[in-house]
Amino acid sequence: MWTVDRILALAPDASSVKSGRELAIARKWSGLGQTKRAIWGECQGSGTKPYQTEIDTSEPAFRCTCPSRKFPCKHALALFLLSAAEPNLFSVSVPPPWVQEWLKKRDEKAAEQTREKPSREATSDPEAAARRVAARESKVTAGIAELEGWLRDVARQGLANLQQQPFGYFDRVAARMVDAQAPGLARQVRQISALVSSSGEWHAAASERVGRLFLLLQAYGRLDSLPPELRADIRSLIGWTEKQEELLEQPGVQDDWDIMSLRVEEDERLRTQRNWLLGRQTGRAALILNFAYGNAPLDVSLVPGTRIQAELVFFPGLSPSRALIRQKQGTGPMTMPAGFQSVTAALETYGLLLAQNPWLVRLPVLLSSVVPIRREERWHLRDGVDKSVRLSASDETCWRLLALSGGRPMSVFGEWTGDRLEPLGVWAEGRYVWFYRSLS
Amino acid sequence: MNWHDQLLKMALLGTERQSSPLPTPPKTLAESFARLAGLDRESALLGALGLVAVYRLAGRLPDQDSTPRPTVCPADEHPVCSPGASMFLSRILGGEHPPLLPELLGALDSVGKRVPEELIPGLLEQGRSQSGIRTLSGKVIGERGKWLAAQNPGWGWALAAKEGAHNEAVWETGSREERLALLSHLRLSSPSRAVALLESTWKDETAEDRVAFVGAIETGLSSSDEPFLETALDDRRKEVRTAAAQLLMKIPSSSLVGRMEARLKLTWIEGTPGKILQLKRATPSHIDVALPGDCDKSMLRDGIEPKPRSGTGIGEKAWWLEQMLAPVPPARWPDRWSKTPARIVEAGLAGEWSRALVNGWVKASLRHPDPAWAKALLEYWTSEDSDQRRIELYSAGILELLSQLDKATAEDFVAGLTRRDRLTRSLFWLCLPYLGTGWSLSFSTLVVDQLRSILGSSTDAPPGLTEAIRHASLAIDPELASDIAATDWQIPSQMWGVPASINNLIVVAQFRRDMLKELGL
Numbered sequence: 030m031w032t033v034d035r036i037l038a039l040a041p042d043a044s045s046v047k048s049g050r051e052l053a054i055a056r057k058w059s060g061l062g063q064t065k066r067a068i069w070g071e072c073q074g075s076g077t078k079p080y081q082t083e084i085d086t087s088e089p090a091f092r093c094t095c096p097s098r099k100f101p102c103k104h105a106l107a108l109f110l111l112s113a114a115e116p117n118l119f120s121v122s123v124p125p126p127w128v129q130e131w132l133k134k135r136d137e138k139a140a141e142q143t144r145e146k147p148s149r150e151a152t153s154d155p156e157a158a159a160r161r162v163a164a165r166e167s168k169v170t171a172g173i174a175e176l177e178g179w180l181r182d183v184a185r186q187g188l189a190n191l192q193q194q195p196f197g198y199f200d201r202v203a204a205r206m207v208d209a210q211a212p213g214l215a216r217q218v219r220q221i222s223a224l225v226s227s228s229g230e231w232h233a234a235a236s237e238r239v240g241r242l243f244l245l246l247q248a249y250g251r252l253d254s255l256p257p258e259l260r261a262d263i264r265s266l267i268g269w270t271e272k273q274e275e276l277l278e279q280p281g282v283q284d285d286w287d288i289m290s291l292r293v294e295e296d297e298r299l300r301t302q303r304n305w306l307l308g309r310q311t312g313r314a315a316l317i318l319n320f321a322y323g324n325a326p327l328d329v330s331l332v333p334g335t336r337i338q339a340e341l342v343f344f345p346g347l348s349p350s351r352a353l354i355r356q357k358q359g360t361g362p363m364t365m366p367a368g369f370q371s372v373t374a375a376l377e378t379y380g381l382l383l384a385q386n387p388w389l390v391r392l393p394v395l396l397s398s399v400v401p402i403r404r405e406e407r408w409h410l411r412d413g414v415d416k417s418v419r420l421s422a423s424d425e426t427c428w429r430l431l432a433l434s435g436g437r438p439m440s441v442f443g444e445w446t447g448d449r450l451e452p453l454g455v456w457a458e459g460r461y462v463w464f465y466r467s468l469s
Numbered sequence: 470m471n472w473h474d475q476l477l478k479m480a481l482l483g484t485e486r487q488s489s490p491l492p493t494p495p496k497t498l499a500e501s502f503a504r505l506a507g508l509d510r511e512s513a514l515l516g517a518l519g520l521v522a523v524y525r526l527a528g529r530l531p532d533q534d535s536t537p538r539p540t541v542c543p544a545d546e547h548p549v550c551s552p553g554a555s556m557f558l559s560r561i562l563g564g565e566h567p568p569l570l571p572e573l574l575g576a577l578d579s580v581g582k583r584v585p586e587e588l589i590p591g592l593l594e595q596g597r598s599q600s601g602i603r604t605l606s607g608k609v610i611g612e613r614g615k616w617l618a619a620q621n622p623g624w625g626w627a628l629a630a631k632e633g634a635h636n637e638a639v640w641e642t643g644s645r646e647e648r649l650a651l652l653s654h655l656r657l658s659s660p661s662r663a664v665a666l667l668e669s670t671w672k673d674e675t676a677e678d679r680v681a682f683v684g685a686i687e688t689g690l691s692s693s694d695e696p697f698l699e700t701a702l703d704d705r706r707k708e709v710r711t712a713a714a715q716l717l718m719k720i721p722s723s724s725l726v727g728r729m730e731a732r733l734k735l736t737w738i739e740g741t742p743g744k745i746l747q748l749k750r751a752t753p754s755h756i757d758v759a760l761p762g763d764c765d766k767s768m769l770r771d772g773i774e775p776k777p778r779s780g781t782g783i784g785e786k787a788w789w790l791e792q793m794l795a796p797v798p799p800a801r802w803p804d805r806w807s808k809t810p811a812r813i814v815e816a817g818l819a820g821e822w823s824r825a826l827v828n829g830w831v832k833a834s835l836r837h838p839d840p841a842w843a844k845a846l847l848e849y850w851t852s853e854d855s856d857q858r859r860i861e862l863y864s865a866g867i868l869e870l871l872s873q874l875d876k877a878t879a880e881d882f883v884a885g886l887t888r889r890d891r892l893t894r895s896l897f898w899l900c901l902p903y904l905g906t907g908w909s910l911s912f913s914t915l916v917v918d919q920l921r922s923i924l925g926s927s928t929d930a931p932p933g934l935t936e937a938i939r940h941a942s943l944a945i946d947p948e949l950a951s952d953i954a955a956t957d958w959q960i961p962s963q964m965w966g967v968p969a970s971i972n973n974l975i976v977v978a979q980f981r982r983d984m985l986k987e988l989g990l
Contacts (some may be wrong), residue, residue: 034556054975055954114979115954184511187483236480237525240518247516372531380527387523403620404536416531428590432617435542435586447526462587 031086036109039089039326041099049106055118058111062128063119068112069128070119072104082108083128085135092131100325165210169267172209176202176218177246180239188235191225199225206268213268217242245388261345262386271344273353281340281355284308286315287363288333289393289442290453290463298323304331305393305442305453306341306352307366314393315341315352333454333463336363347386365456368395368440372416379445391444398438401430410441410450421449426464433457473521480518484510491517498524542616550582553987557980558584562591566977568943569984570595572906574605576988583611593617593624603627640666645678652685660689664697676706683712692722699724702770714772718796721837725771730797732768733790734759737806737816754812755820760786787825794829798837810845818849824858831867843870844878851886851893859896868903879904880912887919901937906944913945917953930964938970947982954979 040046052072055061059079061070066087071079072095080095082104091105101109112119124132179202183191199222206215217238224235248255248263255263265271286306294301302319319328331337338359341352369375375394383389399410402417408427411417420427433439433455440456454463470478475492491513494502501520505513549555554577561570577584584592589610596603603626610618610627618627639651655663667682674682683701686694694716701713702725717725736757743751761768764775768789777788802813817826827849834842850867853859871879883904886897897919908916920938923931954975960968 050976051972054972056956056958056975114983115951117951118955180515181509181511183483184480184514185483185485187481187486189481190483232481233477236477236518237522239480240515240520240522242519243512243515244519244523376529376531380529383523383527387519400539402534402536402539404534409532409534411534412531415534417534418531425590428617428621429587431620432586432589432613435613435616436539437541448529457586462585 031089031109031113033110033113035329036106036113038329039101039109040106041101041326045099045101045103045106048103049110052103052107053110053114055111055115057107058118060125061111061119062122062124063112064121064124067124067128067132068108068119069124070108070111072107074104080104081127083131084109084112085132090135100323168208168210169269172206172211172214173246173249173267175205175209176211176214177243180243180246183239188232188239191221191235211268213266214242215268217245217266241388258345258347259386262347262388265344265346266388276342276344276353277355279342281342282308282311282313282352283338283340284311284313285336285338285361286341287336287366288331289366289395291331291333291465292453293327300327302327304333305444306331306337307393307395307442308341309336309366312367313343315343316350316393317354318351334363334461336361347382347389363461365459366395366440366442368397368442370397370412371414372396372399372410372412372418373414375445376418379447391446393442394445394450395440395442396450397440399441400436400438401427401434401441403427403431413438418445419449421446421451422464426452429462429464430455433462473525476517476521479514484514494521540616543612545583545612547581547583547611549585550577550580551987552585554582554984555585555588557984557987558588558592562588562595566980569977569981570599570602571605572943572981573984574602574609576985576990578605578608580988580990582988583609584614586613589614589617593621593627596626597623600626637666640670645681648678649681649685652682653688656685656688660691661693663689664694668697671700676709679704679706680708680712683709683716686716690716690719692720695720695723702772710770711772718772719836721798726796726798728767728771729793730801732761732793733797735802737808740819753819754816756813756816756822756826757820758790758822758826760790764789783825787822790822790825791829791832794826795832795836797833799830799833799839799842800837803841810839810842811848814845814849827862828865831862831865831870834873835866835869838873840873840875840878843873844882846870847882851889851896863899868900871900871903872905876905876907876909880909884912884915887915895931898931898937899933901944902933902940904940904944908944908946910946910948913941913949916941916945917949917956921956921958924958924960924964924967928961928963930967934964935966935970938967938974942974942977943981945978947978947985950975950978950982 037046037049040049058070058072062068067083067085069081069083071081073079074095080093082091082093082095082102084091084101084105089109091101093102093104095102095104097103199218203215203218203222206212206218221235221238221242224231224238245263245266249267252260252263286308289305289307290303292303294303300321302321304317304319306315306317307313308315317331321327337354337357338361339357340355342355344351344353369378375396379389379392379394382392396410396412399412401420402409402411408420408422408424408430409417410420420430422430430441430452434457439458441450441452442454442456443450443452452464454461472492472494479487479489479491491502491505493499494517498520502517505516505520508516550558554573558573558577561567561573592606592610593614596606606614607627614627618624637651639647643651652663652667655666664686667686671679679701683698686698698713698717701709702717704710704713714725717723718729720726736759738755738757740752740754741749743749764773769775773789773792775785775789777783777785783791799810802808803810806813808816814827814830817823817830820826827846830842831846834846846867847870850859850862853862871883874882883897883900886900887894901916920941923934958968958971960971
């Protein structure tokens with residue numbers, strides 16, 4: 030069922046939401062119609078010919094004859110919104126030829142994709158693939174040597190010197206890492222750059238980053254002596270990616286997964302959606318990432334506060350880790366999730382995981398009965414034995430947390446980053462409330 | 470300096486500026502540090518930074534919080550509204566159709582529901598800047614909202630006056646803003662205490678402070694404030710005198726109002742019917758006015774401005790008459806002459822001072838609400854055939870009088886305009902924004918019909934049309950939402966701005982319909 034807020038979540042930006050709403054009125058449209066699979070209509074724009082807009086609601090997929098590069102365009106959003114608000118305006122009818130044609134093309138394309146898969150594998154040349162891997166290995170190794178040299182320069186001249194560097198200094202280093210096909214390293218260089226240019230106490234944080242990055246480069250040098258899971262983590266931190274098709278052939282983990290959070294991060298034109306899932310029986314945490322470039326829509330099927338029965342395939346590495354959904358069998362409401370009974374227990378687990386993977390940055394944590402506390406303008410979560418951790422969230426979010434608790438213990442889900450917990454959702458008085466956050 | 474600070478200092482300065490070896494770490498780290506021994510100095514430093522970073526992260530302990538445990542919010546007997554209804558609230562608080570907030574809050578209150586906890590902070594924050602929603606918000610934030618408001622000084626408005634802590638010491642030591650806040654706060658719970666504080670220091674206050682403080686008396690104004698305000702009439706500063714006079718004019722029993730009434734020498738002169746055979750013309754009833762020769766000190770003290778503003782075309786004496794009439798509750802005249810307001814207005818118009826009398830009665834009715842007078846004056850306004858007079862009274866706020874009529878009477882009055890001549894019909898649109906919200910279905914239907922007809926028959930928009938449509942979007946019965954959306958609106962191209970208003974009408978009406986449906990209304 031497509032509700033207004035689910036439809037609005039598809040919008041590429043705020044101005045699309047606004048113009049979509051303004052167009053979602055009957056008088057702007059003619060020839061409205063629907064079938065079980067599709068809705069369509071014609072919208073009078075500024076030109077003489079009306080735009081033809083159609084939506085395949087099963088995906089959803091959109092098509093419009095307007096020249097907008099946004100996706101979905103305001104006409105598609107408006108048509109979708111109108112169908113949710115005023116379903117009676119859409120007569121159930123045989124689609125006009127332009128809609129039939131598009132749906133037929135979509136079917137053909139889908140059929141082609143299923144056929145294509147095996148044929149592509151058959152034509153791939155294993156020797157050529159091995160040569161490509163070897164070429165990349167040597168590029169990465171050279172890049173790592175270069176970055177090590179850079180880090181040694183930083184250590185020689187002192188971290189304090191970093192703030193005196195000219196504009197573009199870090200960007201050049203990061204670009205070298207991209208050239209060396211080690212995008213993970215490029216990202217870490219940019220993170221150090223962001224720390225250095227931030228105001229306030231950056232020294233300690235930057236020295237930690239620099240130190241851990243150095244350890245990572247060292248570890249890559251003796252990758253073969255490390256356990257396979259850690260090896261996978263290190264390779265992923267450097268920037269090696271897993272082939273998703275191959276991964277999906279690995280055995281999966283079947284469970285009922287509670288969807289705990291949704292967050293969208295934006296970097297340049299790439300939007301990354303992060304969903305944390307918690308398995309009811311396995312107790313495993315899984316991070317589902319979705320990427321959308323430019324104005325493409327993100328997958329909106331994972332709604333926090335609900336549960337899916339699904340088989341997940343985890344990326345290799347130490348837990349908690351990224352996963353793919355191989356097969357989703359059903360959805361349902363979430364019930365109270367189980368979590369850490371004390372703050373101390375959560376922190377101990379973090380320590381143990383760090384011992385296995387010293388580059389762990391964020392750990393998903395559910396604290397079972399904690400109360401938000403505001404002390405000297407700072408926010409904390411306090412457990413039943415009066416142990417507390419600092420919160421990392423806007424004042425607005427923290428007041429919401431306090432409002433939800435009413436001074437009583439509740440369950441808080443969030444990401445622990447080593448010194449603070451960023452709250453992402455709350456189970457209080459029988460329901461789950463999550464905090465949407467878009468980072469740009 | 471401990472070992473960790475030493476290491477950090479070393480990292481900041483760099484190895485080329487210092488030759489000291491790595492500091493000695495605690496025993497638990499010693500073994501790991503030993504492995505760095507064979508490396509060059511830079512690598513050893515980098516390695517040590519990495520090790521220490523992980524060491525510190527892994528060893529982090531939670532804080533011990535020994536402050537007293539927080540109070541727990543008492544349970545609330547009212548249920549939280551449905552997730553669907555809370556989605557509408559969240560959308561409005563998020564900036565979509567903000568004028569609908571009062572309607573939604575009122576609807577929540579009428580079905581005995583409260584807002585969900587996570588939206589309380591947003592609502593309390595809105596109430597900070599929007600005092601108009603405070604009363605309604607206070608009813609739907611529930612126990613949780615009050616509990617929360619008590620913990621944030623910015624949200625004190627949500628606490629009942631007696632619950633809000635106030636410290637009277639502020640009166641002696643605080644800044645002007647703090648003292649003003651105390652005064653305003655006290656006026657809600659104990660108005661006489663506020664006046665007592667004010668009187669205790671009045672003589673020593675600066676002129677600016679006196680101006681600021683006297684205005685705060687408006688909240689909780691009553692006849693017991695009269696002695697203080699009467700002294701303020703003799704203040705050295707004009708703004709203080711004017712403010713005090715304005716407040717006294719609002720108290721019907723004040724002696725200032727009595728003095729004004731005594732100055733008005735108005736006499737009812739009954740008209741005589743004409744006698745055809747004696748060729749005697751009929752004279753209508755009228756009001757005879759005797760005015761003082763000059764504006765004396767006592768008139769000035771009571772706030773009368775001796776000179777009219779230039780360009781108004783009002784004579785000096787007419788201006789005094791208008792000002793003397795304006796503070797007197799209009800009900801005094803029917804009481805004195807045993808005539809209805811309608812007849813009194815008619816008589817006022819028959820005499821020499823018609824403009825001043827009507828202006829004075831309009832101002833008096835705005836100050837002291839009186840439905841019979843409001844009706845009489847509005848009837849006169851719509852029957853007046855001078856455009857200039859219509860505009861003058863419109864500017865004086867005559868349409869505010871519509872809010873003094875009960876809803877059905879007001880709707881009937883405005884609906885009646887549509888059956889009048891062309892010029893009067895166009896006043897219909899000017900009236901709509903003053904009709905409040907929650908229009909009846911029949912009146913809403915009439916408005917939509919009128920809208921269709923004006924867009925179909927006229928090429929130019931009548932005055933106030935877009936504002937009327939904007940207000941109609943908030944006030945019409947949402948039952949009509951689908952009807953409006955399905956209408957094929959043909960808007961003449963000269964009506965600039967009207968297409969956007971119609972679109973807004975459609976969108977807002979649908980939003981309201983869905984919102985109220987979600988609440989079972």
